[in-house]
Amino acid sequence: MINEREKRKRIFYVPGMISLVFIPLFCFYHFYKVDAFKDIRTIDVHFPEDSITKEYLLSKKRNYQFFNFNNSENLENKNLKNLQITLRKLNRVNDTINGVQIHLGNKMTYDVYIKILDVFMIEGISTYLKYNDDFFVLMLPKPKVNKNSPKIVPINCGYWEANKDYFLKMEREQQLKDLLSLYKKYKILFMGYIAIVFLNIFALVKFNKTR
Numbered sequence: 001m002i003n004e005r006e007k008r009k010r011i012f013y014v015p016g017m018i019s020l021v022f023i024p025l026f027c028f029y030h031f032y033k034v035d036a037f038k039d040i041r042t043i044d045v046h047f048p049e050d051s052i053t054k055e056y057l058l059s060k061k062r063n064y065q066f067f068n069f070n071n072s073e074n075l076e077n078k079n080l081k082n083l084q085i086t087l088r089k090l091n092r093v094n095d096t097i098n099g100v101q102i103h104l105g106n107k108m109t110y111d112v113y114i115k116i117l118d119v120f121m122i123e124g125i126s127t128y129l130k131y132n133d134d135f136f137v138l139m140l141p142k143p144k145v146n147k148n149s150p151k152i153v154p155i156n157c158g159y160w161e162a163n164k165d166y167f168l169k170m171e172r173e174q175q176l177k178d179l180l181s182l183y184k185k186y187k188i189l190f191m192g193y194i195a196i197v198f199l200n201i202f203a204l205v206k207f208n209k210t211r
Contacts, residue, residue, distance in 0.1 A: 027193065031186075057131060062099030062138050070105025073112050080115055087123045087137060094139050102135035
């Protein structure tokens with residue numbers, strides 16, 4: 001007599017499968033909507049007092065070309081390109097007659113402000129002043145070369161390389177702080193999901209025993 005091997009039935013626990021699959025997806029969707037994983041950074045910008053800036057501007061007469069920024073970076077893209085071209089020409093010929101005035105409107109977004117500073121750096125603009133809601137860019141006459149003065153050779157002290165381990169350590173510590181901050185902010189969701197996992201495991205075991 002041949003004993004037929006009894007086929008084992010597959011175990012399906014629909015509520016557990018739904019909760020284990022869809023709840024993590026819902027959590028990730030929620031994190032995406034609230035930008036939970038967004039890396040936010042800042043830059044430090046320091047400008048002199050308005051009284052000092054005003055006095056300096058009054059002493060330097062220029063014919064300023066006016067640029068107005070009052071939208072987001074996407075809408076101001078063409079205006080930013082024109083500004084960069086103008087600054088490049090101003091710096092290339094060292095124009096001490098003309099200048100550039102950049103007005104920062106109330107509706108201008110932060111990314112446009114950063115982009116303007118990027119343009120200054122890219123085009124090598126070293127002389128610009130902020131007064132109220134405007135940047136004033138002007139070139140200064142180049143000093144006369146004194147052939148008798150000693151030659152100055154700039155050197156790079158390697159500040160980053162000398163402190164690389166320290167900066168990397170600080171970055172790792174900051175990432176850990178951000179992770180802990182994220183957990184503390186959404187700990188109810190994490191704890192709830194862990195509880196559901198254990199509940200489903202318990203229900204699955206009990207469901208299997210009763211079959």
